[in-house]
Amino acid sequence: MSTDLFDLSGKVAVVSxxxxxxxxxxxxxxxxxxxxxxxxxxNEAGCARTAEAITRLGRRAIALRHDVAEPAQVREIFRRLDxxxxxxxxxxxxxxxxxxxxxxxxxxxxxxxxxxxxVLGRFCACQEAGRRMLAAGKGxxxxxxxxASVTALGRGHIAYSMAMGAVVQxxxxxxxxxxxxxxxxxxxxPAQVLNPGLEKxxxxxxxxxxxxxxxxxxxxxxxxxxxxGLSVLLxxxxxxxxxxxxxxMDGGNLAMNAGGSVRHEATRV
Numbered sequence: 001m002s003t004d005l006f007d008l009s010g011k012v013a014v015v016s017x018x019x020x021x022x023x024x025x026x027x028x029x030x031x032x033x034x035x036x037x038x039x040x041x042x043n044e045a046g047c048a049r050t051a052e053a054i055t056r057l058g059r060r061a062i063a064l065r066h067d068v069a070e071p072a073q074v075r076e077i078f079r080r081l082d083x084x085x086x087x088x089x090x091x092x093x094x095x096x097x098x099x100x101x102x103x104x105x106x107x108x109x110x111x112x113x114x115x116x117x118x119v120l121g122r123f124c125a126c127q128e129a130g131r132r133m134l135a136a137g138k139g140x141x142x143x144x145x146x147x148a149s150v151t152a153l154g155r156g157h158i159a160y161s162m163a164m165g166a167v168v169q170x171x172x173x174x175x176x177x178x179x180x181x182x183x184x185x186x187x188x189x190p191a192q193v194l195n196p197g198l199e200k201x202x203x204x205x206x207x208x209x210x211x212x213x214x215x216x217x218x219x220x221x222x223x224x225x226x227x228x229g230l231s232v233l234l235x236x237x238x239x240x241x242x243x244x245x246x247x248x249m250d251g252g253n254l255a256m257n258a259g260g261s262v263r264h265e266a267t268r269v
Contacts, residue, residue: 005238009034012085013235014077014129016068017095019046021195022144022227026092027061028053029228030235036060038081041095042067068095068121069113078128090235091129091141093122098160111159118163119170126174130183138182142234143171145187145246147254168246175244184243186234191215191250193222217252217262 013030017023018039024046027037031054039054041047044065054061062084066073081088096118099110126141133139148157149164168187175185192198192212198221202208213219226249233239248254256262 006232006236007034008089008232008235011035011089011235012038012081012087013090013092014038014040014081014088014125015092015094016040016125017144018050018063019043020224021094022190022193022224023092023094024050025224025227026094026231028057029231030090030092031057031059031061032228033232033236034059035090035235036085037062038077038085039063040066040068040077068093068125069116071120071124074121074124075128077125078132082132087136088129088132089139091125091139092231093125093141093143096122096144096163098157098163100156100160101158102156103158106156106159111162114159114163115166118160119166122167123170126170126185130174130178133183134178134181136182139184140235140239141174141183141185142231143167143185143187145171145189147189147191147248147250149187149189150246151254171246172244179243184234184239186239186243186245186247188227188230188234189246189248189250189254190222190227191248191253193224193226193249195224214261215253215256216250217256219262220251222249222251 008030013035015023015027018027019041027039027050036059037054039047039051039061047063051061051063066077068074098114122143129141145167146164148161149168171185171187
């Protein structure tokens with residue numbers, strides 16, 4: 001098999017949430033495979049650092065500070081894309097914050113904000129990218145979802161889980177609507193990937209570490225770099241017949257029954 005299937009040379013990608021975590025890892029992986037990138041994050045300094053790392057790889061990168069929960073700012077991202085690059089081949093919708101609270105206590109304003117962060121902003125980005133990709137007759141979109149979109153987590157995840165459920169159904173609908181136009185839309189559903197937010201939660205409630213690991217058969221948390229291979233696959237010609245897929249990135253979490261157990265307990269981080 002030729003590695004040309006995974007070559008992204010000449011392709012242009014937009015990745016949100018590129019300052020850190022999975023967004024940064026996705027952006028770097030695409031650049032390593034040959035793509036140029038437009039990077040978006042509210043963390044301006046972190047986004048600039050990712051752009052600098054991509055430039056050192058010999059690729060072009062532009063960093064923008066924009067709020068993906070605001071449609072006007074999302075549209076400005078794509079106007080800048082048109083001016084700087086002239087086309088788009090791949091969109092990675094990674095950014096989006098949640099608010100944790102018990103369902104009987106969370107305010108409707110908080111629910112609405114999570115919806116804007118994770119659903120409205122992502123749909124706007126899909127719409128803008130989709131229009132351009134349909135005109136070109138090709139393109140790939142990846143939405144970052146969560147296992148919370150297909151299973152319940154409890155612990156105050158109500159707004160997050162509802163929003164991620166919408167992201168999954170958005171992915172399915174767009175993949176169906178746009179497949180004949182050459183545009184593929186897929187979702188990656190991570191389990192617990194170590195990032196500053198998760199590390200803070202574990203520090204505040206140490207028992208969460210063991211609880212999380214008990215449900216991950218491979219015995220370790222996810223790392224941002226775990227998304228690299230999937231990102232390149234879904235952005236490349238190697239996945240030309242993959243669309244509408246919900247791909248768990250979870251160390252076996254989704255496959256294991258709640259009453260199941262791993263053969264050998266592991267505590268790798």
